[in-house]
Amino acid sequence: MRQETTFIFDLDGTLVDSVYHHVLAWQEALEEEGIQLSVWRIHRKIGMSGGLFTNQLLRETGLEINEDRIDRLRQSHARAYQRQAARIHPFPGAIDLLRTLDDNGIRWAIATSGRMETAAQNLVALGLDPGSAPVITRDLVKYAKPDPDLFLAAAERLGIRIETAVVVGDSIWDMLAAQRCRALGVGLLCGGYGSDELERAGAYRVFEDPAGLLNHLDEVGGRV
Amino acid sequence: MRQETTFIFDLDGTLVDSVYHHVLAWQEALEEEGIQLSVWRIHRKIGMSGGLFTNQLLRETGLEINEDRIDRLRQSHARAYQRQAARIHPFPGAIDLLRTLDDNGIRWAIATSGRMETAAQNLVALGLDPGSAPVITRDLVKYAKPDPDLFLAAAERLGIRIETAVVVGDSIWDMLAAQRCRALGVGLLCGGYGSDELERAGAYRVFEDPAGLLNHLDEVGGRV
Numbered sequence A, B: 001m002r003q004e005t006t007f008i009f010d011l012d013g014t015l016v017d018s019v020y021h022h023v024l025a026w027q028e029a030l031e032e033e034g035i036q037l038s039v040w041r042i043h044r045k046i047g048m049s050g051g052l053f054t055n056q057l058l059r060e061t062g063l064e065i066n067e068d069r070i071d072r073l074r075q076s077h078a079r080a081y082q083r084q085a086a087r088i089h090p091f092p093g094a095i096d097l098l099r100t101l102d103d104n105g106i107r108w109a110i111a112t113s114g115r116m117e118t119a120a121q122n123l124v125a126l127g128l129d130p131g132s133a134p135v136i137t138r139d140l141v142k143y144a145k146p147d148p149d150l151f152l153a154a155a156e157r158l159g160i161r162i163e164t165a166v167v168v169g170d171s172i173w174d175m176l177a178a179q180r181c182r183a184l185g186v187g188l189l190c191g192g193y194g195s196d197e198l199e200r201a202g203a204y205r206v207f208e209d210p211a212g213l214l215n216h217l218d219e220v221g222g223r224v
Helices: A019-032 A039-045 A050-061 A067-082 A094-103 A116-125 A149-158 A172-180 A195-200 A210-215 B019-032 B039-045 B050-061 B067-082 B094-103 B116-125 B149-158 B172-180 B195-200 B210-215
Strands: A006-009 A108-111 A165-169 A184-188 A205-207 B006-009 B108-111 B165-169 B184-188 B205-207
Touching: A006 A149, A019 A039, A019 A067, A019 B019, A019 B039, A039 A050, A039 B019, A050 A067, A067 A116, A094 A210, A108 A149, A149 A165, A149 A172, A165 A172, A172 A184, A172 A195, A184 A195, A184 A210, A195 A205, A195 B195, A205 A210, B006 B149, B019 B039, B019 B067, B039 B050, B050 B067, B067 B116, B094 B210, B108 B149, B149 B165, B149 B172, B165 B172, B172 B184, B172 B195, B184 B195, B184 B210, B195 B205, B205 B210
Parallel strands: A006 A108, A006 A165, A165 A184, A184 A205, B006 B108, B006 B165, B165 B184, B184 B205
Antiparallel strands: none
16 A cells, blocks of 8 residues: 655745744844844744743743733734735745645645734735635644644645654644654755754754755655 | 854844845836836845845846946945835844953954945944944955955954864855855845755755854854
């Protein structure tokens, strides 16, 4: 029996060039709360659930964690991010990659730690209809990355076993969550992390961006 | 004869938390010229001379390189960067590190690919007087990083042989330029690059940020 490969994609930093904008939007939100944190440390946390991210930051900085503060942070991050929306584009190859998979009958879904309120515009930028595209957002699961719930929900949506899926992401949280559910993690450098970080977190292969993955699709089980 | 260690520091991303702001300011400037480039690729070029950076980008994108365009890019980058100036802070440990070196009679200088127009505010943020601090900017040499001219000029200013200097930087351009002039390169992760990139470019040691370097100063020849 042949094992058919299915792809589960992260969104921000994997299909859409939005990580750096998210990072500086978080810096702005944190500063409004009087929290000063090195920007690279924010970058390294991006991609995990926003709630977990703020919890962890507040704990590390020794500040009081309360619901009001977490809500304010989330809202001011969303505001700061929206202001940069016009500068956010799909990565080279992203649209081609999804189309090539479709054309070859290879199934895929998107699983993002973000909420539909920020994900929708990115889906439109990818030429997808937010209402019908196979997308699992943070709204649909209890725990976001690095828990594997988003990937498990995507597998369920696709009607496949998660052990046959390739998870494509740019952050170590994608790779770690992929290991948790025994999917195969494939890392992309276009979120701005180093290949060593992705490999140490379990990446099976690392490519530059969606165009790089498309060029090497056969290496990860996508026969076209 | 004992070899006295001297430190030559990069500025942006090494002592001051400004790399991500520079990156998005370059994205903005490039988009004004109709040039769309993935943000992580801009990040990987930061730290080399601005002129070299724009030349290389224009060459890679196949666009015409002319003086007018390069001037416009430089000016619109500077404008976009200045708008974020209020959010740029020294890294944890940066001010302490320079003070500790001073207190222990260990000499140091700053060598930056930036021009004094953008460097001055960062020096002030570090508690330094731009008029008297030992700083070599891009204005003072013919070629910036990855050429070693800035480091050689810093060594001359300090009256030391460059072979006894430790160059501290966050980007591979710092490490490559250090190798070119036989200085020892020490990498910091706070500019947002991976340790493998810095090590592959010749870093002798890699620390998280200036606070990390201060804690491990003895490892790189700074006896305090």
